[in-house]
Amino acid sequence: MLLKVAVVTWVIMTVTFHSCLGKHTPCQDPSEENLEAQIGRLAPAYHLLVEKENITPDRELKKCPNALNQTSDLIQDTSISPWSFRVNEDPERYPRKITEAYCLCKGCFMTPNEEDKSLISEPFLMRVPVLQKTRRCVHGHYKYRLTYVKVAQFCNCHLP
Ligand SMILES: *[C@@H]1O[C@H](CO)[C@@H](O)[C@H](O)[C@H]1NC(C)=O
DSSP states (O other), X not given: OHHHHHHHHHHHHHXXXXXXXXXXXXXXXXXXXXXXXXXXXHOTTHHHHHOOTTOOOOSSOOOOOSSOOTTOSOHHHHSSSOEEEEEEEOTTEESSEEEEEEESOSSEEEETTEEETTSEEEEEEEEEEEEEEEEEEEXXXXXXXXXXXXXXXXXXXXXX
């Protein structure tokens, strides 16, 4: 009898302990594959809009050059408002890393060897679909919802 009570008590305690533990298991991020599938379903143009496969973002940001590189084949080098690319990172978003343009200069090159500071280099922004992490946890995984963020694509020269 005493043994039965002990066993029952032990079972109840173990079950209670495990269900408590279960409640405190931290919520996890869905896998990359799941997030990829989710955004592909919600925003089919995602790949076209967000991925820039042929571009290597700068590790060290570039400074404004003294002169335009007129021998370069790259439009971002020969543009009167030159730009380059960097990584925009956000751990609460999918994709975590987005390649974005940044302007190299404040002004523009109206002549190849001189930055004209009376003009302004400005990024051209485009809204792109991403998934934003929410605080909601379903079946042990955080929910992500579709949203749009503005991402610089290239730089343009503007009058002030
Ligand atoms: C100009 O651009 C070319 C091609 O990208 C590169 O090889 C060269 O080093 C650049 N010159 C300068 C001065 O940055």
